């Protein structure tokens with residue numbers, strides 16, 4: 001289901017806030033919420049403990065001496081619960097159990113707080129004990145980081161248990177006070193917790209949309225970059241990409257004084273092939289040839305590119321004459337071995353190629369463009385020699401390769 005699905009948008013549309021995304025998105029949200037909540041609680045547990053200490057020392061000082069001991073002995077358990085939950089939150093391996101242990105801890109803390117007034121005497125003491133109920137509820141709804149339904153279950157469930165304990169073993173709950181503390185603060189806490197979760201879900205949803213958009217833009221940019229360097233018909237490097245590689249390898253070979261080889265591979269009688277078999281079949285033929293030629297560019301630095309039309313170019317840094325000639329010969333043979341019918345090829349009746357090879361160790365006054373020209377002349381010689389063959393460019397005596405006007 002996509003983010004643009006109306007069902008996933010429903011939760012962020014005002015008025016229809018069910019606090020539930022469609023299933024997959026909901027799972028993602030819960031994982032995200034759990035991570036954020038644990039991280040928050042790791043810090044908040046410390047502040048909750050401080051608030052608890054403030055409360056416990058305050059009430060201890062104000063409460064009549066007769067109830068202090070009993071009150072402290074019971075209320076100390078709330079501190080233990082906070083300590084245990086805070087400790088568990090520090091263990092990353094338990095992160096996914098956060099809703100369980102934080103929910104259970106909240107439930108027990110509210111239950112203890114709610115039960116205490118039923119076990120102590122004196123109106124001042126009871127009222128003070130109700131203050132701890134308010135603290136417990138505010139902390140659970142606002143500081144623990146539970147999702148709305150879990151917080152509601154913990155607070156109302158804990159309240160019910162505390163009420164039952166108080167009725168069963170103590171002298172019951174004073175609902176005059178309890179409604180002004182427990183019930184009132186519960187309703188307020190629910191409202192705050194609900195609005196906070198709605199905002200959190202909106203934030204999550206927007207962040208996710210933004211991330212998706214970024215990913216799409218990045219993928220598009222990568223695709224555009226690839227397309228700008230790739231020939232769309234054959235998937236080989238295109239002319240621009242080849243020119244860059246030639247420039248790079250030329251300078252590297254010049255630095256390292258290594259030979260650089262260029263091979264121009266041209267399909268024989270391709271015009272006749274197109275005329276006879278049709279342009280689409282011509283395209284398929286070029287694709288098949290490029291798959292075969294691709295196998296001849298496996299080393300790092302080797303480049304196999306479509307030079308234009310029915311012409312391919314191969315660049316081999318660090319390869320000298322003998323190896324280049326062997327490669328050219330193998331290329332001619334393997335194209336022939338494809339046995340692609342070409343009834344207009346007068347010599348073989350199959351698709352063949354001619355290859356022009358030029359090898360040079362770049363010197364300071366020589367240019368890459370001149371090497372390319374040399375390969376082109378060798379290709380012309382191969383064509384002149386009856387096609388389906390290769391020729392190595394042999395420079396005529398005293399011919400120098402000089403810089404052209406583009407400085408290549």
Ligand SMILES: Nc1nc2c(ncn2[C@@H]2O[C@H](COP(=O)(O)OP(=O)(O)OP(=O)(O)O)[C@@H](O)[C@H]2O)c(=O)[nH]1
Nearest residue numbers: 266267268269270271272274279280282283309310
């Ligand atoms: N199907 C197809 N044909 C192409 C493409 N690019 C160039 N061609 C064709 O390739 C043919 C090249 O023909 P020529 O340059 O006359 O060379 P040739 O017929 O191969 O003759 P030789 O090179 O002398 O053997 C032309 O008919 C172009 O239309 C292409 O992308 N797809």
